Amino acid sequence: MTFLDVSGISVEEEGNTVLKNISFTQNEFQHIAIAGETGSGKSTLLQTIAGLVQPAKGNVLFDGERVVGPQEVLVPGHPDIAYLSQQYELPQFLRVEQVLKYANILPASEAEKLYDICQIKHLLTRKTNQLSGGEKQRIALARLLTSSPRLLLLDEPFSNLDMVHKNTLKEVIEDISEHLEITCILISHDPADTLSWAEEILVMRNGQLVQKGTPAQVYYQPVNTYVAGLFGKYNLLTATQAKAFSSLKGANAAGKRILVRPEFLRLSANKDEDVAGKVKKVHFFGSHYELEVILGKATLTLKTMDNSVQAGDKVYVTVLPEGIWAV
Numbered sequence: 001m002t003f004l005d006v007s008g009i010s011v012e013e014e015g016n017t018v019l020k021n022i023s024f025t026q027n028e029f030q031h032i033a034i035a036g037e038t039g040s041g042k043s044t045l046l047q048t049i050a051g052l053v054q055p056a057k058g059n060v061l062f063d064g065e066r067v068v069g070p071q072e073v074l075v076p077g078h079p080d081i082a083y084l085s086q087q088y089e090l091p092q093f094l095r096v097e098q099v100l101k102y103a104n105i106l107p108a109s110e111a112e113k114l115y116d117i118c119q120i121k122h123l124l125t126r127k128t129n130q131l132s133g134g135e136k137q138r139i140a141l142a143r144l145l146t147s148s149p150r151l152l153l154l155d156e157p158f159s160n161l162d163m164v165h166k167n168t169l170k171e172v173i174e175d176i177s178e179h180l181e182i183t184c185i186l187i188s189h190d191p192a193d194t195l196s197w198a199e200e201i202l203v204m205r206n207g208q209l210v211q212k213g214t215p216a217q218v219y220y221q222p223v224n225t226y227v228a229g230l231f232g233k234y235n236l237l238t239a240t241q242a243k244a245f246s247s248l249k250g251a252n253a254a255g256k257r258i259l260v261r262p263e264f265l266r267l268s269a270n271k272d273e274d275v276a277g278k279v280k281k282v283h284f285f286g287s288h289y290e291l292e293v294i295l296g297k298a299t300l301t302l303k304t305m306d307n308s309v310q311a312g313d314k315v316y317v318t319v320l321p322e323g324i325w326a327v
């Protein structure tokens, strides 16, 4: 039986169609991430799955049973599905252990394990107004997990967290899946969060699912420039611009433009074969440099580890043909 089966979900809010005919399935323990511009319907989709928003059409089946919407029950929500909202709130001025005790239905040893996994054991005696944003986030998560959900829906859990708290929360989310056997769906704006974690990514736009695929598919083979742009920088070459690269002579984009990620453009020493350009700007990113290179009428972005290149330098550029995609 399919763990989660979302079929033909449409949602109307105040006369507007917010979700249009969304379908996908999730296996137990499969990591699914949802990406999309702001207002594309990501939160509404998670809330519908959780039984917190009423679909106008379609069904959500969890373990073969329909998740009922809020208009059909007195207390909305499904006991096995937890939704961590972007606007979670903790009761004010209580000690963390009190907050958790009220929600907890777990035996003491399991609760202990949960607090350990959520990395909040050292915070139990603190008051909720004495916590950082990242600590509050992990306590809100632990509080949700005390109800032993099987599916956890995480709505932008990393927003507003600094790198240290973000990395801690990432570890926590990994441990939750692994040690508590909870399946997760994650919304995040940041491609670094979704590409490295997900097995499948759903891309939303205007309430519709525009692409569903592995991280490599949405990154290297996006269905359009909207999807390409959500996952990082890219270059677009017209057929004429592409022909200038000897490595792309055989490429046939059937009249479409060629998309190349910056890491598939390389500086080259081959003055005879490759295209000459001028470096407009050099940006340092720690792990690499990003160069803006003017090639004819186009300005292309190229990633390199070469620290000797400076603005104004003349360079030669080649394209690795395995990194091109027609859009």
Ligand SMILES: Nc1ncnc2c1ncn2[C@@H]1O[C@H](COP(=O)(O)OP(=O)(O)OP(=O)(O)O)[C@@H](O)[C@H]1O
Pocket (backbone or CB within 6 Å): 013, 014, 018, 036, 037, 038, 039, 040, 041, 042, 043, 044, 045
């Ligand atoms: N209760 C509601 N009433 C009216 N409109 C709503 C309601 N909930 C959502 N919408 C609208 O539906 C659209 C999708 O909203 P949603 O919050 O699901 O998008 P999102 O992709 O999660 O955005 P963000 O990334 O900014 O959180 C938006 O245009 C929003 O204004």
